[in-house]
């Protein structure tokens with residue numbers, strides 16, 4: 254497994270290839286439908302928050318507050334990424350993202366943006382809510398919780414050894430497109 | 445809390461946090477089969493770890509705790525309304541205790557009132573039988589995998605699928621192809637051939653009550669089940685769509701009568717987080733046996 258530490262520089266991202274298993278440590282920011290639409294429609298991040306060189310994670314975590322007011326993540330699996338396809342390319346460019354974590358893969362526009370701006374799509378294991386929650390060591394901050402609601406907020410999470418697989422790289426390759434094509438051909442042989 | 449409500453709460457807790465033995469075994473078998481050192485193998489390892497961790501912590505396997513589907517076999521004369529009330533109370537309590545996520549949204553207003561109760565949630569299917577026991581089976585059906593389900597009307601021109609078993613085979617395999625890894629595969633298919641549109645889907649889901657190693661008593665359907673399973677696993681879609689040998693863990697197919705005018709094939713896809721458990725209950729409501 255390739256260790257990946259945030260913030261990530263462009264040459265590290267360019268060295269990653271489809272099929273590489275990575276283990277991510279550092280800060281990631283959750284963002285799903287509301288956040289993507291907001292940023293796409295011209296919304297800006299709160300003062301002082303920058304995702305340059307960073308990672309956005311398509312996830313609506315289950316977060317509870319303990320008796321001392323500390324946030325704790327109890328489930329943190331990925332959500333389906335393709336819903337953000339209309340927005341993702343622009344957000345990769347505007348925010349300077351180096352990686353997007355999610356599940357199910359994304360489309361051609363995102364793939365093109367990964368190539369142009371030096372970004373990768375990292376596929377986490379869908380449904381592995383408990384294993385992935387164990388990788389979250391701390392909740393550092395939360396933004397837009399009031400406006401978007403808890404699952405749709407931007408949660409700033411510290412993660413350690415979070416496992417994922419590069420399924421779309423910065424050289425125009427998509428594992429999703431390749432597996433689809435190979436499985437189509439295999440099925441044609443079986444019909 | 446009534447004894448019945450307590451038993452149903454325990455059924456919900458166990459269903460949400462533990463996969464049944466037959467599913468666990470199928471996942472371990474597939475882990476053996478995958479090539480060592482591949483991303484398919486590592487995906488299955490993480491799935492296996494997750495199963496262990498959820499059980500140990502008694503926390504939901506997946507954060508999407510799914511549609512809540514009860515299947516109840518009951519003696520003639522059982523008070524179904526009282527049962528329904530107890531089931532609702534158990535769902536509410538399971539939600540407050542975190543065994544179920546606040547997961548039910550008003551389709552018109554978008555409001556989630558955090559109870560998991562509302563039209564269609566939970567869904568209860570009652571079936572009378574001539575026996576004194578009450579058997580309750582529960583399936584929690586995730587949304588991501590529900591989204592890749594499909595219904596075909598035969599004949600299907602583009603797929604060249606006619607109104608016969610080879611035609612059924614073509615459309616079922618097409619559903620597997622379209623789903624790729626998007627339903628959190630490796631998956632399990634529940635299929636119904638025939639019926640009207642809604643009944644057909646309903647019967648396809650009921651196939652999830654069967655255990656994975658069981659065999660279909662109908663030889664033609666048994667052959668189709670084995671064939672679709674083996675063929676799907678040769679497509680190379682693999683766990684999470686990463687490529688690999690394990691695309692499906694099981695295929696369960698039933699056939700019901702249809703009108704001469706229609707021929708539906710309904711395919712429901714269940715993710716690896718296959719949550720299904722069942723109990724038999726004494727008249728007092730106490731659990732007498734776990735069914736899976």
Ligand code: SF4
Pocket residue numbers: 379380381506507508509510585586587588589590627628715716717
């Ligand atoms: S498809 Fe299943 S495993 Fe995947 S997120 Fe939904 S419920 Fe969880």
